Amino acid sequence: MKPKVIITAYAHPMLARELEQRGYAVDVQEKIDYGALSEVISEYTGIIVSTRIEIDAALLAKASSLKWIGRLGSGMEIIDVAYATAKQIICLSSPEGNRNAVAEHCLGMLLSLMHCITQSRDEVRDRKWRREPNRGYELYGRKVGIIGFGNTGSAFARLLSSFDVTILAHDKYHHGFGGGYIQEASLEEISAEADVISLHLPLTAETKYYADSHFFENLKRKPFFLNASRGSVVDPHALISALNDGRIAAAGIDVLENEDLTAYTEQEMAQLDNLSHRPNVIVTPHIAGYTHEALFKMSDVLIKKLDAAFSG
Numbered sequence: 433m434k435p436k437v438i439i440t441a442y443a444h445p446m447l448a449r450e451l452e453q454r455g456y457a458v459d460v461q462e463k464i465d466y467g468a469l470s471e472v473i474s475e476y477t478g479i480i481v482s483t484r485i486e487i488d489a490a491l492l493a494k495a496s497s498l499k500w501i502g503r504l505g506s507g508m509e510i511i512d513v514a515y516a517t518a519k520q521i522i523c524l525s526s527p528e529g530n531r532n533a534v535a536e537h538c539l540g541m542l543l544s545l546m547h548c549i550t551q552s553r554d555e556v557r558d559r560k561w562r563r564e565p566n567r568g569y570e571l572y573g574r575k576v577g578i579i580g581f582g583n584t585g586s587a588f589a590r591l592l593s594s595f596d597v598t599i600l601a602h603d604k605y606h607h608g609f610g611g612g613y614i615q616e617a618s619l620e621e622i623s624a625e626a627d628v629i630s631l632h633l634p635l636t637a638e639t640k641y642y643a644d645s646h647f648f649e650n651l652k653r654k655p656f657f658l659n660a661s662r663g664s665v666v667d668p669h670a671l672i673s674a675l676n677d678g679r680i681a682a683a684g685i686d687v688l689e690n691e692d693l694t695a696y697t698e699q700e701m702a703q704l705d706n707l708s709h710r711p712n713v714i715v716t717p718h719i720a721g722y723t724h725e726a727l728f729k730m731s732d733v734l735i736k737k738l739d740a741a742f743s744g
Contacts (some may be wrong), residue, residue, distance in 0.1 A: 435497075436475055438463050441482030441504055447731035449658045451478075454738075464485075469493055479733070480504060481511070483718075489515040500741065502734045505530055505721055506583060507662065508717070509635045527583040529730030530721030535587035537720035538630055538658050541684030544714060545656055577626030580661065581606050584721075585632035589614055597607040599627055623650040628658070632634055635662035643667060648674035660686040660720040668703045675710065682712035686720040701728045 434457040439448060441462060448458045466485050473479070473495045480502045487501060489512045497520050501511055506527030513523050544550050547568035555562055574596050578585045583605035587592065589599045590673060593613060600617035610616040621628060629651075633639045643659070643666040655678045659666050668689060668701065674680045685707065690700055708715045 435477035435499075437478040437480065437564040438464070438469075438472075438476050439480040440469065440485055441480065442727075443480060443482075443504060444728045444731040446728065447480065447735065450735045460562060466491070473498065478502065478738075483510060485509075485510070487516070491720075492516055492519060492521070495519075495521070500524065500738065502526070502738065504730045504734065507634050507660075514719070522741050523739065524734060526730040526737070528586035529581040529728075529733040530723070530726035531587040532591075533723040533726040534584040534632075534660050534720040535591045536723075537686060537716070538588050538660050538684070539591055539715070541658060541660075541686070541714050542569065542628060542630075542656060545684055545712065546684040554711070559563035571597065571628075573597065574627040575625050576599055577602070577655070578632060579603075579619070579622065579627040580632035580633065580634075581609055583632075585630075588632065590629060619649075621649075624652045626655050627653055628656045630658040631661050631665055633661045633665050635664050639665045641665070641667040641670075643670065646672060648679045652678050654678060654681050656681050656684070658684045660684075663687040663689040663691065668707075670704055672703060673709075675713065676731040682714075683707070684714045684716075685720050687715045688715075691718055704719065 433572065434455060436459065437451050437456045438459045438461060448460055451458050463536065469485060470491050473491060476495070477497055478500045479498065482504045487510060492498070492512060492515050500522040501516060501524070503511065503523070503525040506525055508523065508525055508675060511523055515525050548566035552562070552566040575598045576592055577600045578589055579602050581601045585601065585603070586609070589601065599614040601614055601620050602619055602622055604619050607616065631643065633642060641664070645667065648670055671683060675683065688704070691695065697705070707713050
């Protein structure tokens with residue numbers, strides 16, 4: 433009998449084909465929920481996940497046949513990696529597959545905000561031709577603070593190189609990457625000097641509400657603020673207060689703490705309405721790393737990592 437793999441998220445068709453070529457029987461169940469998965473998880477040798485289903489200890493305890501977990505994209509917070517490792521389950525992710533897509537999206541949001549592109553487009557649609565209020569700012573020569581210098585943070589820095597910027601990069605757990613236009617910096621230096629701040633952090637207990645009221649109150653240069661990492665690294669109340677108080681010039685947000693709009697509380701809906709109706713805020717629906725190319729590359733990365741993990 434062939435070992436079985438379940439794909440629980442939308443993935444490029446090549447992933448199922450490549451797994452089948454490696455001798456797996458593949459079940460594609462993009463809509464399966466936690467409860468249904470817990471009833472059948474014992475049947476599978478491998479599982480492919482994205483952001484929708486949490487692979488916690490309770491689920492893994494039922495996964496008697498599981499040998500590996502493949503995560504499409506970056507961020508392993510949805511997987512109890514410690515428990516999985518204790519059960520000798522290999523955990524793999526594919527941040528290399530969508531890092532360029534995230535970087536391009538961040539640049540797109542930043543340029544749109546700095547040059548008032550979205551705002552002025554909306555005004556022209558409403559038959560308003562306003563040049564002076566939409567006078568923009570150039571990115572060229574500015575200081576860009578990147579907090580979290582892993583796959584997406586470093587990809588964003590590479591993309592910015594042609595703008596002759598100085599990158600002030602801060603990563604608590606990664607050092608020795610400075611050189612040329614990239615300077616390793618403390619959070620205090622970024623708060624004091626950066627014209628742009630972009631978050632590229634995983635979601636952990638340590639980074640929950642990383643950008644809180646204290647974070648925004650310490651900013652000195654009214655920077656443009658970007659977050660395309662995880663919604664919960666930004667306190668939405670603190671973000672709105674920072675916009676109200678003029679502590680940041682604008683915000684580009686691709687991720688929200690709760691991305692199920694059908695389950696929003698009145699407070700969550702009020703916060704979203706507040707942000708999405710501001711001319712100096714862009715909110716996109718977690719699409720930064722979701723390009724057609726990234727869809728293929730994430731699957732390709734996972735296949736190659738699986739091959740390497742089981743080559744012996």
